[in-house]
Amino acid sequence: MNPRYPLPELTDLPDDIRQRILDVQAKAGFVPNVFLMLARRPAEWRAFFAYHDALMMPETVGRTSNLTKGEREMIVVATSAANQCLYCVVAHGAILRIYEKKPLIADQVAINYRKADISPRQRAILDFAMKVCQQSHAIDDADFAALHAHGLDDEDIWDIAAITAFFGLSNRMASFxxxxxxxxxxLLGRLPKVK
Known part of the structure; x- marks a missing residue:
């Protein structure tokens, strides 16, 4: 299936966006389609990736977090699966496999995180993320207490909710x-890296 909107040419993009995309290409070896698709509207691209980076790479904005990079990606994969977003499940599933160094983890989390090879803490994180994804209006103090029992604080809980909400937007943009x-x-993260 082809995208409903044509991807812009890299040469037609503003310098700052083009440079960021080239940096991603140099690191990954390819340009993820999300970078080009959203670049058709440069102001929205900049806002999207600024918020993405603040949530997924908090150190870039001088903030620390108790969530690991793998846990952040687990949130994206589980909630993107609930939202039936092929792009985000596949792309973030690859990143999850790499961070966790577990070739099967992304498939497990996407299909049924409750049966995945994850820790009780991670299961609690995903329980909360799924509730934010599907029933945010029903969040109550008991949901916070369940996470506090795993050593997560209110800022960590904010991170879980914000990542879930942000990727709800991303899921819908990718899908439509x-x-x-x-x-x-x-194939990323499924096979040992060839040197």
Whole structure:
């Protein structure tokens, strides 16, 4: 399936966006389609990736977090699966496999995180994320207490909710636009890296 909106040419993008995309390409070896799809509207691209980076890489904005990079990606994979977003499940599943160094983890989390090979803390994080994803109006003090019991504080809980909400937006943008995962994502983290 082709995307519903044409991807812009890299040469037609503003310098700051083009440079960030080239940096991603140099690191990953390819340009994830989300970078080009959203670049069709530069102001929205900048806002999207500024918030993405603040949530997924808090150290870039001078903030620390008790959530690991793998836990952040687990939230994205589980909630994106609930939202039926192919792009985000596949792309963030690849990143999850790499961070956790577990080739099966993304599939497990996407299909049924309750049966996945994850810790009780991670299961509690995903229970909360799924409630935010599907029933945010029903969040109450007991939900906070369940996370506090695993050593998570209120700032960590904010992170879980914000990541869930942000990727709810991302899921919907990817789905309505017909954004497809790059082929490269499907194998990342599944096989040992060839040197």
């Amino acid at each position: 636009s017909g954004m497809q995962p790059n082929d490269e994502f499907y």
